[in-house]
Amino acid sequence: MPEIDIGTPVANAVDWLTENFEPLFDAIHAVMEFFTNVVLYLLTAPAPFVVIAVFTALAFWARKWGFAAFTLLAFLLVDAMGLWIAAMQSLAIVLVATVLAVAVSIPVGVWAARSDRASSVVRPVLDFMQTLPVFVYLIPAVFFFGIGAVPAGVATLVFAIAPGVRLTELGIRTVDAETVEAAHAFGAKPWQILREVQLPLAMPSIMAGVNQVLMLALSMVVIAGMVGAGGLGAEVMRGISNLDVGTGFQGGVAVVILAIFLDRLTSAFAAKKRRRKRRAPAGPTATTTPGTAAQPERDLAAV
Template structure:
């Protein structure tokens, strides 16, 4: 017995391409224009200025040690001659992470409030998290062509589930007693959400943000297979040409970016607790 699921998927993709191609083109141009503007602005800055700004962010959001590590590691990346590729990857990760959170956090809030939506999204999230990431590249290329845009789209799909799940988990773990207190003070649903639920769920939400960013980084090399520039393309070139040195330097730069973003996002929760 042969169940042609793949044939149904192909027909659905063809339907979308035949009827919504202008929409996909508009989305592609918008994302590409936004990324080009951000990338151009960051590359216009002198590298040292960019390093100092990122180090100050690390100091403000995390601590002094992470700030020192940030500026020293970025000097290493610059010394290896990978600064342009590093900035391209940084933009890809940040833009993908922002889109993942813009979609994921509201979806997590809605899923925690509506049981039917939760039941519908749970198997979809399971599919998104267990599907091999290479599979996302095929429809991304068909809809958006080759380049940065399909890399961003496939990265968003891959990195979004943790933001949804952990936001939903954090809101569901808010004690009922606190909600009863909010009701006793006459808080409306939106006031309850922003004054009680979200502050209590913030540690879980921050964990979701951290995981989404880390998953975005894990797609850097994979996205380079469909034309996404940056450090991933350097790693891919090193693999294709069997040049271990180039691949190692680019991989080390990816690790540096991962550590910087992980330490910054992972310590925001700590700073909040400390201020309280």
């Protein structure tokens, strides 16, 4: 068999991008660094007890007393282990990467759901992204952005996009076709159908995608400790490199606490939206009069 070297062309392409698009990478670096520093400042400027109180209030809103008690005790444990700043560094990177990943994945998922041709292009790209080894994402990020929190955030962003795109496309494609046809029959435009019908009905699937984006982002941030991202990833890597079981275990426990908190919070938000939708009144609209609420359905059936 002839030898085929695909590594050299890829390396040459990376060098070419680095030389010709340096201003673009500098701009991305500045934006990511700015947002990460802003979120980190908001999380670390107040005293830890203030932030813990906010987290506990969010937990109470999401799942009442049980989850609130867990959140309070868990984050007090993180602070007692001396990992508060490291945990907030990881949380800042996760939040920034998740927001940017969701901002990219939802429009791409909508595009793929509304176009079979776009879906046929997006699907193999997502397959490639999800099967690529996690550590490979760090290599171009380090080449383009150096070391630190920014390459970790960029690698996390790219790594976490795939489930958001997939579940957004799935949610929109599984919306009842008869509901969409009814909206068409009443003269709704495509943008109105997307905004008023498809996105609300697909919201549980979209929120599941956001949840998965969060979980993947958190797992990637731990691995990104290898490129100087700091946070809990650095604690875990320090424990591995020094064969220090205690340090690694404490970092792992803090990661688990963040994962449980973010997972339960996002899933509770989706559940609350579903409950509000089920409780919404199904009476006549403002354009109908009493006794004629079923007339649109009869007109649609006649059509």
